[in-house]
Each structure stands twice: as C-alpha cells, then as structure tokens.
Amino acid sequence: MVASTVGTVMEWYDFNLYGLASALVFGPLIFGKDSTGGTLASFATYAVGFAARPVGGMVLGHLGDRVGRKQVLVVTMVGMGLCTALLGVLPTHASAGVVAPILLIVLRVAQGIFVGGEFAGATLLTVENASPGRRGLLGAVPAMGTGGGFVLASAVFALVSLLPDHAFLTWGWRVPFLVSIVLVGFGAWLRRGIGETEAFQRIEKQERKERFPLLTVLRRQPGAVLRVMGITVSGFVFGYSVQAFAVSYATKTIGISKPVMLWGIAGASALEIFTIPFWGWLSDRIGRRLMVTLGLAFTAAYIFPFFALLRTGNTVLVVFALVLALPIAKDMVFGPQAALVAEQFDSRVRYSGVSVGREVGGAIFGGTAPFIATALTAGTGNTTAIAGYIIAACVITLIAVYVGRETAKDELKDSLDMVGA
Template structure:
C-alpha cells in the first residue's frame, strides 16, 4: 500500500523542529481569520454568477446560455488555481510559508474589489465579460496558494497529536466566508430589483478593500513555521517543489486529490448549482436559496469542529472515508427534498447536504498535510486541493448543461454528487495508510 509513488517521498528524513504548543492556537486562529476573508472574496463570485453575472455580463445570450457562460467564468477560477499552487507552492517551500500567505491575500483582495468597480455589458460591451474572466483568473491564482499555505502553517505549528483540531480551524474559514458572502448578498437583495442590478450587488465586492487591510494586518503577525525554519537550516529545501511532487510523490498526489474532491466539488453542487437550480428551474426565490446556504454554513462550522477533534482519535483518512460514503447515501434524497419546492424542506436539504459532505472536508487539511514530507508540503497540499478544484469546479456548469439536455431532472446533479463522494471515500481509505509524521519537540 505504501508503494503508490516512486518511494522517494517516504524515504526522505523528516525535519526535526521545536513546536511551542502555546503558540499553536494563536497561529491557527490567524490562519483561520485570513482564510475566512479570502473565501469571502472567492465565494462572492459563485453567488453572483448564479444571480447577477448571467443577466448583466452575458445579456446577448439566451437565459440558459447566459447561465452557462456565467458558470464557465466561475469555473475559470478553478482552472487557474493549480497555477497558483505551483507559484505560491514554490514560494512557500523555498522562501517560507509566511511571505507566500501575505501575497495571496493581497492579490485576491484587489481582484475582488475591482470586480465591484467593473462596468457591465451595457456600458463597455464585450470587454465586460472578458475583464470579468481576467479578474476571476487572478482570484483563482491567489486562492491556489492560500488554502494550502494556511493549512500547512497551522499544522506545522501544532503538536502532532493535536493537529486535527488546529488543521480544522482554517477549514472553518470556508463556512465563515460563506456566511459573510451570503449574508452580504442577502442584505443587498432587500433593495428594489433595479437598484440591486445597478449598484447594490457591487457593495459586497467593494467591501473587499477594507477587509484586505484587516487580512494583511493579521497575516503580518503570523510567525514562520518552525518546521520550515528547521528544514531551511538543514538545507533540505527542494529546488522545484511542484516538479518533485510529480516525480517523487505522484501516488500521494492522486490520493490527496481524491480525498479533497468532495469538499470542493460537492460544496459547489450544494451551493452554486443548487441556487441556480432552485431559482431558474424550480422558480424559488433568490432570497430563500441564498438564506439556505447561510443556515448550511452554521451547521458546517459545528461539523468541522466536531470531526476535526474526532480525527485525532480515528485518523483523518478514516473520517474522510466514512464522510464520503455517508454523502453518497444522501445524494439523491437531498435533491428530492429540493424538488418539493417546500421552503422548509429546501433549507433542510441544503443544510443536510453541506453538513454531511463537510465530514470529509473537516479533516482534509490534516490528511493532506500529512500525505507529504515537509520539503514538498506546501506545494503538495496546494496542488492536490487545487487540482481537485480544477477537476470539480465546472460541476455547476456540467450539471446545468445536463439538466437542460435531459429535461430538467435533478437526478443528474445527484449522480454527480454521488460519484465524487465515492471517489473521496476511496481517497480517505488509502490516505490513512500513507500519512507522514514530522519529528518535532513540543514545548
């Protein structure tokens, strides 16, 4: 089971570092706050793609074609994320985790704020969707280096037996980012439709500028990883980390991608696609669908906290496996509930879907970080997570296209949801057997 790659990755000696337990919580919290602000910026685009961009930036297309175009632009960010993983992974594994994390937050904050200033198709024509895609591309590159770095620095500051809880803190940044972004859209949706279309939708994006200042302040206070500092002293840094991941740890990379697939792709099936399906196909209100994601985000926080701690006892791979299997079981029922058009059942379905898939997502940081040795960790984690994103980021697009071609049945989305859940279950099964331990001294 341990010969999934060339073997070089597991034969490398682990770094030895001094970890200060009293600092672990502070560093993990700082990683969480920065990650929450980053995901706020990134998730805004998904909601806007379902509610705004299809009407204001692709106005010459039919309703279905405009939604497909908006989701394709949404998916561009996922394609860009592996590029960011290579770029910031190189920086994080060669120059340090801290400088890479400072740069990612600046890039995504600027890109998000500029979207709020971007004229629509009626004002500048075809340049509007092109510039929108370009800014989404920049968002994707920045996020490609964000999550992997946040998880890496949180894990490397933590005692080995407590990595599950500290690795879960950056994970909470995702539902908090959802709460912030969905909450912001819920507020501006209270505006009259003409005001929402003309300027209201821009306000959540423009808020990225002051939030950027907060994020930079927080990231500047994060100390460098002691594991990286020890690795730097011993001159164990890889010259081209991304290349070495593919050469020396390709089997681990495949397992990591599989284990991360549900947390990324499944989430967007239950949020971005579900919002579009509910409003476009079922005729449900935009407010109902957006508010459903708010309730789901609260449930997701609780799931991440509980299963992050549970991973320390059972192992993150086992939790991932059982989370994938549980999600596969509920894949059809959640969409059957959405199809009822009952507001209570719709909220219940989206909340249940997001909560159960989050079982695997809760421990994804701990599992991925321990699948790679320290000299390849930032790059390996970032590549795995973002390749999973690139593979699954177009799921809302695929589901919408198949929905239209099959006459609107939700079974298409259910099958996609079930498929990625089962792949993640397999990734968790193998991942538990391939974990790498750092040699650290806890003080």
Template sequence: MAITEHMAVTAPSAGSASMRRIVWSSVIGTAVEWYDFLIYAVATALVFNKLFFPVGDPALATIAAFGTYAVGFLARPLGAAIFGHLGDKHGRKAMLASTIIIMGLGTFCIGLLPTYEQIGIAAPILLILLRFLQGIGIGGEWGGAVLMVVENAPPKKRGLFGSLVQVGNPIGNLAALGIFAVASQMPESEFITWGWRIPFLLSILLIGVGLFIRLRLEETPAFRQLKAKQEVARMPVLEIFAHHRRPFFTAVGLKIAEISYASIAGVFVISYATQKLGMPRATILNGVMASSFIALFSIPFFGWLSDKWGRKTMFYLSCLFCMGFAFPMFTLLDTKDPWIVTATVVVAISFGQMVMFGIGAPFYSELFTARLRYSGASLGFQIGAAISGGLTPFIAASLMTWSGGATWPISLYLIVCALITAYATFKAPETAGTDIS
C-alpha cells in the first residue's frame, strides 16, 4: 500500500512523454485563454472608443474605453479568489475546464453586442459586464495552468518549465493581433461596422479545442499528496491573509513593473501612435506582433537563465531596464520612424515585460506552500495585475490629458512601478532550485 501511494504522488521526469504532454497541454489551453482576453485589448485601442463611448472629445472617449479595459483586470482578483479557493480544496485540473468555458462565452458574446448607436447606454454597460466575466475567467485560469506544470517539474528545471506556460501569452497575442491585422485590411467602414466582431466570434471554436486538451490532464502530485495526507486547506484565502501576508504582498509587488510596461508598450502605445502621432495602426501592431514572436523564444530562455542565475537576479536586471528605458521609449516613439517605433516596442516588451512575466510563473508559485499555492500565487499575480495593468492605460491617458499631451508623467509613473517591484524583489527569498513538494 505504501508503494502504491508513493507512486501516486511521484512527478514525471523532465524528458518524459508525460511531462511533455503536461507542458504542451497547459501552453495550448493557456494560449486559448489569453487570445480571448487580449483581443479585447486590441479592440479597445482601435474601435471601442468609437462604437461604445462616442463622446464628443476623442481623448475622453479613449479614457472611457480604457476604463472598461481596466474592468477585466479588476475582476481578475475575484476570479483568483474563487478558483484559487476551489483549486486548493478540490484540485487544479477541475478548475481549468470551468475557466476556459467562462472566458470563451464572455468573449463570444462581446462579438454579438449591439453598439451605442443601436441600443444607447445599454451597450457600454453590457460590454463592461462581459469584460468582467472575462476577468473572472483569466483570474482563475492562470494559477491552475501554472501549477499543473510547476508542481510536476524537477526543482532544477522549474524556471524553464514554469516559464513555458507563459508562452501561451504571446501565442494568444499573436493570434489576436493576426486576426485583427487581417480584419483591419477591410475598408474602414466595413471594419468598424462588422469586421471587428470576427476575432470575438471565432473564440467559440477555440473553447472546444481548449476544453478537450485540458480534460486530458491529470492532477498534480503535490495536490494528490495533500489529499492523501488529508492536509487540504479548508479556507485557503483566509489562511493566507491571517498567516502568510508577507509572501502575498511580495507577489503583488513583483507584478507591478512588468504589467505596467506590458500595458504601456502593448496597449496604450497603440492609441498613442495612431491618435497622437498620426501613424498607421499597422505599424504599431507590427511592433507588438514582432515582440510576441520573439517572446516565444525569449520567455523560455529567461526561465532557463533564472534556474542558473536565480529568480531575484533576473528581476533586478529587468527593473533596472524598466527605469532606464522609461524616458527614451517615448523619445524613440516620437521619431515616427516605422523601424525605430517597431524596435522600441519590441525592446520595451521583451525586457520590460517578458523577463518578469516568464519567470514570475515559477517565482510566485514557489513563495507559497502546496496547500495554499493556487490561492496565494493567483491572488498575488492577479491583484498586482489589477493594480498596475488594469489601471495603467487609464492612468496614462489621463496623465497625458492633464499634461497637455506631454509623456514625461507616464515615464515617471513607469519608474515608480519599477522601484516598487525592485523593493518586492529585495524582500523575496531566492526560490530557484528549492523543494516545493
């Protein structure tokens, strides 16, 4: 009996077929979720300010549109709390099937929404409710997908394997930007009328693919061991806030700089370049697409480096970049040179976001014990994302309006975010190679 129980909680070896299946299942399922979440970001910058918030001032319409973008981020902690609680009590696998259905249905319904011109104020209200539903889905999904890999990975390769889950983000982003790039080739009138709906409606097909993949996964050894020993947490979220506040607030702080750069370079810059600089939207979308393609390779490379150099070293290096590039980024964008603009977006996303984004998957998870890991890692990640990511485009648009079009307040904001994450990194323990079983 003891041998049977031991075998039941043994993790697969790094190069085994089982480990490869776990990694690729998590990557593909996560890519579907991120596609659903990220097409909203592109649509926010391109069409939602015109179709759902048609106020007289274009700047105010953009601020309102970015406000609904923020709703998805603000809903993510609620999704993390709900599914983190259930995931720590009932296992990681079951949650992943639920979240992909929630996310996919929310995305599909956005593609069916009437506009402000058709139904008035009900249009933005419905848009906000569906964005909130998207936030619930991605908030619960991330932790489960990451733990499926991290809790199966060998300790000395956990950075590499954990970062591979995050490759689902650029895959989803490439898919979202690619389908929008195709749709935006339509005449402007057709794109605004119905072309923008295509990326949202396609999500119904992806639900089935993602669900099929995730139902084939097995529960992680760490959770099976907890269940066998009857050590599953009864109220994990309450336990975190009562006895594990330090790792929780550390995880929140670790997220601030990364998601602020992602929101500025990947979302706000689309609006800045097209409206303020008068550049064609294809130019800036090409920059975001190029950075996503590079991330397919850079994320696992950064994860591999974190196994060699440590999680903290990599975070410190990225924070230094975030501070040093905050002012040059807008100076380079203002050249309006297509090649310089594209390179600027690629560099900003690659070193300002993807270093910490890739390494964050194992790092946040390693801060918590197995019985609280789903809730702790998810809440830390999602609350940090809500504070910085959801509000950053809104704050940036407001700061630029306040400053009369100047970007220096946005650069200062990015530096402050980097300082917060640097301090959180200082307070965090080094977790690379440690035993988290």
C-alpha cells in the first residue's frame, strides 16, 4: 500500500504543481504574456499533458498486463519525477524566447506519457490483493495519495509565494519542481522491493497472459472501456476546475491573495487523506452505485454555492468552500473509483482497460477543464456557464455508473467469458 501510495502522491504533486504554476507564473514567464491570453496558453499546455496520457495508458497498460504491474510502476515513478525536476530548470521566455514554451510542451508530453500508466498500476497493486467487501477501502488507499500530493504541492508553492514578487518570479517558483527529486528516489527504491499481485501471479503461473491485451480489451470489452471513461468525467471536470481554474479565477478576478487560496487547497487536500478511504470504505458497505450517486447529487447542488462563497472574498468562507468542494463533493465520487473501474475488467486485460479508459477520459475532460473554464469566464467573470458544464459532467458519470451493474460484492474475474462487455 505504501509503494502504491507514494506514486500517486508523486503523480498529483506533479499535476497540482503544474496547475498552480499555469495559473500563477507560466503565462508571463514562459509565454511572455501577463494577461488572460497568457493564462489560456498555460492551461493549453496543461491540456497537452493530458492528451499524452492515453498514449502512456496504451503502452504502459500493455506492458503492465504482459510483464507485470511492478516493473511498469518503477518506470512510471522515475519518469514522472525526472520530468517534474526538469521543469524546475526551464529557461524563461525573456532568456530563450520561443524555445521556452517548446521545452515546456516537450516535458509536459513526456510527463503525461509516464502518468498514463501510473494510476491503474498503483491501484491494481491493492485492489487485486483485496477480498470482496474490502476493495473499495484498499483501492482508495493509493488514491488518497492525491490528497497527499496536493498538500505537498500547495504547501510548498504557498511557502515560496511568500517571497517578494521579484524573488518568487526569478527563482522561487522553481523550488517546488526541484523538490520532486526526493520523492522520486524514495518511491523508486520502495517499488523495487514489492512483489506482484496475486491476480497477475495466478495468470502468469497458468500461462494465460494475453499477447495483445489492449486489442483484446477493445474487442471483447468496449462497453467497459466506455463506462470507465464516463465514470471518470465528473471527477476530472469538477476536480480540475477547482484545483487549477479556481486559483486563477479567485486571485485574478476576485482579488483573493495567492497564499489564502494555496493554503486553503492544502488544508482541504489534507482532509482528503482521510475522506478518500472513508468514501471507498462506505462504498463497500452501501454499494458503488449509491455512493457515487450521492456524490454526484451533492456536486451538482453545490457548484453555484461554491462560486458564491469564493466571491465573498472572506478568508474563512473561501476555505470552507474548498473544504466542501474537495474532500466532500469530489471525493464521494472519487473514493470508490479505483475499485469500481478495476471491477469492470478481467485480470488479463485489467491494466490496459483501466489505463486506456481513464486516461482517454482524462485527456478529453480533465486536461481541458481549466482551459474551458477560463474561456467561459473571459471578459465577464460570470461562472454560470461553468456550473452548467460541471452539472453536465455529473450527468454523464451518472449514466455510466447505471449502465453497468453493481460490482462491490463480486469476485474479480480472471476469465473474459465471466465479465460482461
């Protein structure tokens, strides 16, 4: 569980850090535009990283089903961390001109490829070793690394944002990216010592591995891949709208200070360390469908009050808004997700199925969320359209959950003939 969780901490540290930097510094420093145009350009490269994730999901998912979960997870750990550290030594637009954004995009693509194989492998390490009735809880344990990653990224960025503006823009923003090298060393060392999951060992022993698992899952279980895409939509759209766009909107449109937003997100993310496994555990008790439905209903009802609380500019109310948004609204849907998506597939193609379904959904809906949200408010600051966008995402996820069957009490399947399409 620790080996799984440290990777998701790294993944979400990377991506939250990039989202915060896109909202606060990449516009003027890398693109040379201190305006809405610069923010849009930054969020466009944010989306580019997500666009690369399906490629990583396909390649690394295939390898995860062929050579094992462990080997792939060592590669993703090292790759993610090195890309993040290199972002910390990027030249600026002032010193390198157009080379700066080009290098940013290259690193962002590479980072996205490695991240594409991380979440599925990390959660399968625990889900495939869990008994029915405990997969929601144990699958959520590595997923709670998302909270840890956001805490680290937000806290470190908040600390360096206390520097004088000149120091922050000159070198301070680079420090959080360079710190990631510590996580890389620890995570790679830890993952080298873990064993394979029981499910993969069983398939390997029986010599029943698929030669082309990605093609098999697309041919035999296309419905399951589409369901996984739908299941992840609301979390991606709402989560990244809050964690990336809301920071830019609150600081630039409303005038809330950067430290207030960053520490608010850090505090809310700290609570996620506890709420993600709690919601996963609760889904073991009441079922995945009901748990996710409750979360979607709360998210849809809360989105208008969320922006209203931000617009007050009151520090206490802003922090309260973030606490309701992340550990409650987002995580009621996200907590059961690891187990829910893994339960859709046969063990021989599970890595490929989860990776491709989740990462394609992330590319379409997650990476574009901050860009779309920024474009919808450009010039007006009105958040009604964004609220409608998030509610539509909740409807898509609700449909995806109810198209499939309840799986919380089922055994994980090793045979494609035992799994519905």
